[in-house]
Amino acid sequence: MIKKFFARGWVFLVLAFIYIPIFILIVYSFNNGKTIGVWEQFSFKWYGKLGEIKDVVLNTVLLAVISATIATILGTLGAIGLYYSKGKFGKVVNGASQIPVVNSEVVTACALVMLFMIIGAEHRSLFGLYVGHIVLTAPFVVLSVIPKLKQMDSSLYEAALDLGATPTQALFKVVLPEILPGVFTGFMLAVTLSLDDYIITATLAPLGYDTISTAVYKAIALTTEKASEQVPIYRALTTVIFIITLSVVVISNVRAQKIAKRKGVK
Amino acid sequence: MANEKKEKIIELIGIKREFEDGTVAVDNVDLYVRKGEFITFLGPSGCGKTTTLRMIAGFDKPTEGKILLNGEDISNLPPNMRPINTVFQRYALFPHLNVYDNIAFGLKLKKQKVTYQDENGNEIVKIEKLSKGEIAQKVEKALKMVDLEGFEKRSVATLSGGQQQRVAIARAIVNEPKILLLDEPLGALDLKMRKDMQLELKEMHRKLGITFIYVTHDQEEALTMSDTIVVMKDGVIQQIGTPTDIYNEPKNSFVADFIGESNIFSGTMVGDKKVRFIGYNFDCVDEFEKNEKVDVVVRPEDIFLMDADKGQVKGKIISSIFKGVHYEMVMLVGKTEVVIQDTVERKVGEEVSIIIKPNDIHIMSKEFTSNKYLGYITKKNTVVFGDGEFECDVTQLYPNSFLDDEGYLITAEGEKIDLTDVDVNVEVGLKDIEISDDQEKGGAIGNIISIIYKGDHYQLIVRTDENEEDYVFDTEYTWNVNDRVSIIIPKEKIKLTLKQEIKK
Structure with missing residues (x-):
């Protein structure tokens, strides 16, 4: 007791x-x-002022969705390529693709800054920021797609070819539907990582371009009078985000239960 | 057979498949399949049968050789361009599609030439996809063929193994392929279902009239279903023939052993259509050179069990197992075990005799590369085999061992072993035997029974009196048949291996 x-x-x-x-x-x-x-x-005073930070929210969401979409496409194709590449070369590339996952974000950010400087590009730019987020998230997509490929019956692809599909048709009609849950997980992971990210955004974003994470930091660090004014607005934003997250989790759990029930009946 | 008139639909010429790691899966395979034939590739796992099938399907490319389909080289054609469909080992149904969409998969991709006539009466050829109606009709027909009407909307995950198997077959045949490849399609089914499906597949083959190429390791399945069987081992074809041919006239001991149960004896031809094994001269129907060493195959069901003294060879029953329809008994003749199947049981220990008819004795030439005997080690560390006693080096039985002063063997680990009466396998090469007129000089004594001139040397066979053990060897010197000689084998040329590990 x-x-x-x-x-x-x-x-x-x-x-x-x-x-x-x-x-x-x-x-x-x-x-x-x-x-x-x-x-x-x-x-509800601070909720009324949410409009003041609407640019920041929009920046963050756009960055997350667009970079995650590109990262998902690249990561999925990469995973398929890796899965089918054989021999020593395949092993080396496979290992190399996983390093960014364990690598510290600061290193990635600094490395990108140096890369942009070497090729003579402006290291703080919208383009650089997007590239940074894709570099950050794509390996996680690879990581979530590979297990699905390994689970897949390897003769499915051959069966599609056998029935007359070209390799591209086989990829879209058979392989992709099979690994779709992994691709979706990868996409969600990429969105989450991008939404949260501070270091890469702070290093690569153009001056004056803020996402939620950099804006919150600036507000808390009270770098400007205006920023300190905005701190309570972020409390309101946090509440909104929390409620959205909570409802997504609840809804998806309820749906999963319903599906499980339906399968159970069969 | 009717097939003999039909043209060759697929032909493999000098096919070799070597993998990146250097293993050769298929070597020098020449084979053709006639139109409408049911041909089976049979062999143990790793024999290259699946690799051969994959090359026909186009999933694997031969490193050497050509594959012809109706006379055209298709070696480099990708699988989607070949008019060949496959039923995969684990079915490979698409889990995200229902039964209907699985079967319609190939049809939806198919394009066909359609000829129209315009107002002026000119013919216009268009390449079109099949219409929805046509697809539905074909799918329905295929489902009917495999007895799965009404299953269209079912998810493939909810089907039993046997039903999935049927969907896989329907998915392949709905495309009306020229050749249907089946890669161990019944492997995952239980025995009863497998038997049913065997008959159904055979019936389907008859109805569809297309060529079936079937891969299996199950000899019974192959014998039941095929028109032709191709027996493979280590990537090489051992024999091609009808089931009856393969069963009754196996070309070598591997085929005999793999197809059904069999007794394989080493024998010697003793005359015109006479072969000697298990101590008796049997009449047979195969002609071989006199004194040629041969493998003799006798099926257990072809041996007749008689009371002692009534048959050709006497022996004693040493085991008997009930197998449902028959008893499987083992009779010991000298040191040789003979497996016999009979519906009447003979008790263990009973003295019996057997009769084997000439037709049931299948003789195959033997690749003779060395003399092999069973022997044992004596107290003096010599070896007794082939009716003789020879000096030998017993330390070769254990690596890095040596003999101590008392004649015990000391192993590398320092263990002391008494080798007296230990059974050993003895091997002596064809070039390692000499003979002498001096009968005291060698370890065994016998008569020369055969001398064959082989270009630059003679091959002699000396046979001993007691157990009729033969010594085969090459020599440059001339001897005469029936000379009585002694056998000399240098100590270091006698190769010994332990028959089984000794208890320490």
Whole structure:
């Protein structure tokens, strides 16, 4: 009985550490004042000001979706290529493609800066920023697609050829549908990584171009008067993001359960 | 057979497939398949049968040689351009498509030439895809063929193994291929279902009239279904023939052993259509040179069991196992085991005799490269074999071993072994035997029974009296048949290996 009590207590403690800070943030996003810890009055004031940071949000979402899409295409093709490449060359390329995953982001960012300087391009540019995010996320797409390829019955591709498909048709009609869950996971992973990213964005983004992460940092570091004004708005934004994430998780879980139930009936 | 008149649909000429790591999967395969034939590639795993099939399908390319389809070289044609379809080992159905879409997959990709007439009566040839109606009709027909009507909308994941197998067959035949390749298609099914499917496939082959090329390691399946069987081993064709030919007239001991159960004895031709094995001169129907060393194959069901003294060879039953329809018994004749199948059981220990009819004795020439005997080591560390006793080097039985002063063998690990009465395999090369008129000089004594001139030397056979052991060897000197000689083998030329590990 006591053992059970402590076990439950421990779980509760862990969850508390995760969720209480978020909860505090959400509560104070409805506070009329600016400072956390000093409750003034319930208000939607900061939600009303969300429009002030709409550019930042748009920048972030566009960057995430576009770079993740490109990274998913490149990563998927790369994974297929890697999976079918044989011999020593295949092994070397396979290993090399996984290094960016474990590599520190700072190294990637600095390396890209140097690359742009060597080829004589402006190292802070929108193009560079997108390239940076694709370089960051594509290896994760490869990583999530490869297991699906390994799971796939290798004779499926041959069966498609056998039935008259050209290699390209076989790829789109048979291989791609088979690995689609992996591709989707890879895409979501890429979006998440890009949304969160600070280091590469801070290093490569054009001056004055902010995503949520760089903007939040600037606001907290109180680099400018305007930035400090915006801190409570980010509390409101955090709340919105949290609610969106929560609903996505809940909806997908409910759907998964429904599908499981339907399969169970059969 | 009717097939003999028909043209060759596919021909393999000097096909070799060597993989990147240097292993040769298929070597020097020459083969043709006639139109409408049911041909089976049979062999143990790793014999190259699947690789051969993959080359016909186009998934693998031969390193050497050509593949002709209706006389045209297709060696470099990709699989999607070949009028050949495959039923894969693990079915390879597309999991994201339902039964209908799986079967229609090939049809939807197919393009055909359609001829129209315009207002002026000119013919216009257009390349068009099949219409939805045509596809639906063909799919329906294919489903009917495999007894799966009404399964169109089912997901392939919900089908049983046997049903998946049928869908895989339907998916292949719906394209009306010239050749259907089947790669161990029944391997994953249980015995009962396999038997049913064998008959169904055979029936399907009859109805469709297309050429079937079938790959299996199951000899019974091959015998049941095929018009022609190609037996393969280590990438090389061993024999091509009808099931009856292959079963009754196996070309070598491998084929005999692989196809059905068989007794394989080493024998010697002793006269015109007479062969000697298990100590008796049997009449046979095959003609070979006198004194030629041969492999003799006798099927267990072709041996007749009699009471002792009534048959040709006497022996003793040493084991008997009930196998459902028959008993499988082993009779010991001297040191040789003879496997016999009979519906009447003889008890273990019973003295019996056997009769083998000339027609049931299948003789194959033997590649003779060395003399092989069973022997044992004596107290004096000599070896007894072939009715004689010879000096030998027993330390070769254990690497880095040596003999101590008392004659015990000391192994590299320092263990002391008494080799007395240990059974050994003895091998003596054809060039390592000498003979002498001096009967005291050698280890065994016998008469020369055969002298064959082989260009620059003679090949002699000396046979001993007691157990009729033969010594075959090459010599440059002239001798006469029936000379009584002794056999001399230098100590270092006697190769010994342990018959089994000795308990220490």
